Amino acid sequence: MSSESRTAVVIPAAGRGVRLGPGAPKALRALNGTPMLIHAVRAMAASRAVSLVVVVAPPEGAAEVKTLLDDHALPERTDFLVVPGGESRQESVRAGLDVLPPGIDIVLVHDAARPLVPVDTVDGVIEAVRDGAPAVVPALPLADTVKQVEPAAAPGEAEAVVATPERARLRAVQTPQGFDRATLVRAHETVTDNVTDDASMVEQLGLPVVVVPGHEEAFKVTRPLDLLLAEAVLARRRANDGF
């Protein structure tokens, strides 16, 4: 592989964003006037290693997303494809994998909902795949202690604690997650369980997954407060850039 390897990114952006509340699909919501998806695409295209970005759009919104990408300045060296997504994140990622051309051997999967990930994190993930890991996830230590519970029968009811995993051994996992292409395709063909990230499918194949350092700015925009945090991060970047 090394410098010969070609890298593509699949960006699942087909979710509604139910937890963010009413409004446009989450990926199309604006951060400082620019759709979250455009921030996420720029974050991926900022890596010189990335030659193709595949955006998986809301099923009814593929044409709108195509227009958005055409309207925003994006690096010349990067190609873009837009495909409609599916009912689940997994189906959306699979739709993106299905259109990858030959010659791509490293695939990153990156949530549109993590628009502010720094390029050094992206490059760190790619580097670890190039170094031979079949699956790589960026992650951070946890601030909160985590309890495993017996989920309540009804919302709001008290829940019994089952266990307290040792916090120092836990990591909060982010994206982009990076993969050897053939491994990720096989994982998506083999694993049918509902999962919340792609690396866990590779774990289910019995293959090693490694963690590299994530970044606090790679947080996922999930709830309304996250929009405020994202805009504050953008404001700080502008101030530091001297605007």
Ligand code: CTP
């Ligand atoms: N996603 C997708 N297709 C789906 C569901 C989710 O492409 N059917 C994408 C989202 O657009 C997002 C990423 O997967 O970029 C992570 O999902 P999440 O943060 O949960 O986003 P949503 O599913 O949109 O949000 P919510 O769960 O609050 O509805």
Ligand code: MG
């Ligand atoms: Mg979701």
